[in-house]
Amino acid sequence: MDLKAKINLDKLPSHVAVIMDGNGRWAKNHGKPRVFGHRNGVTSVREVTEAAAEIGIEYLTLYAFSTENWNRPKLEVNALMRLLVETIHKEIHTLNKNNIRLNAIGDISKLPEKTRKALVDGIHNTRHNDRMTLVLALNYSAKWEIIKAVKDIATRVGNGDLDPEAIDEDLFSDALSTKGIPNPELLIRTSGESRLSNFLLWQAAYTELYFTPVFWPDFRKGHFYQALIDFQERERRFGKISEQLIKS
Numbered sequence: 001m002d003l004k005a006k007i008n009l010d011k012l013p014s015h016v017a018v019i020m021d022g023n024g025r026w027a028k029n030h031g032k033p034r035v036f037g038h039r040n041g042v043t044s045v046r047e048v049t050e051a052a053a054e055i056g057i058e059y060l061t062l063y064a065f066s067t068e069n070w071n072r073p074k075l076e077v078n079a080l081m082r083l084l085v086e087t088i089h090k091e092i093h094t095l096n097k098n099n100i101r102l103n104a105i106g107d108i109s110k111l112p113e114k115t116r117k118a119l120v121d122g123i124h125n126t127r128h129n130d131r132m133t134l135v136l137a138l139n140y141s142a143k144w145e146i147i148k149a150v151k152d153i154a155t156r157v158g159n160g161d162l163d164p165e166a167i168d169e170d171l172f173s174d175a176l177s178t179k180g181i182p183n184p185e186l187l188i189r190t191s192g193e194s195r196l197s198n199f200l201l202w203q204a205a206y207t208e209l210y211f212t213p214v215f216w217p218d219f220r221k222g223h224f225y226q227a228l229i230d231f232q233e234r235e236r237r238f239g240k241i242s243e244q245l246i247k248s
């Protein structure tokens, strides 16, 4: 039976997050430089974006560059930044045609000017689209955004604008860069690594984690469907016991 037909469209996660990993190892296996892996990773970005929008996912977040990634060789960082500009320019038309909105989380003020501009323009040019939001995590790390949120909240308390007693989960969530975006229900990581690597630590408190050995450049629609099927086969209890859950 075809994988897509096995997916229950009434039980889709509204937000899927992906740690796209394994580009470097994929390239090495092909006897090519790491950047070749990133370039081929763009095909997977396209496939997964298309698959997610087609099936009815509302938010797709892709971890494209972490704050730790600046420690990579300069040549690789520069190539990744150029690839982002090139990809955004190339894909903006398709995003609009498919009614997909682009958004970003992370400290984008620290990106090279050309990358920042491509991103800001892309976000602006797709702002009216409402079928799916594609969120790129760029120069993002969960600890960075948590510290930033704490500083913002502390400043408001210090100014007398906020009563510390009013600080609750909702207020804290609204201080994060994902404000307005529901928590991911499913997080996929490719390449056989089983870690969160500083990605959406607050938001992933109850997220179902799906790890696959497939390297990101090999990840295709079928792999995405498989992750959704796996998600739908799990029971999400949020701390309750099975009998307390309303069965649908």
Ligand code: FPP
Binding pocket: 020, 021, 022, 023, 024, 025, 026, 038, 039, 041, 042, 045, 062, 063, 064, 065, 066, 069, 080, 083, 084, 087, 088, 136, 191
């Ligand atoms: C991880 O593989 C991948 C990245 C750090 C970059 C991901 C970027 C892309 C797929 C290209 C552009 C993306 C968009 C959204 C336009 P790795 O290099 O850590 O692989 P390794 O673990 O095998 O070394």
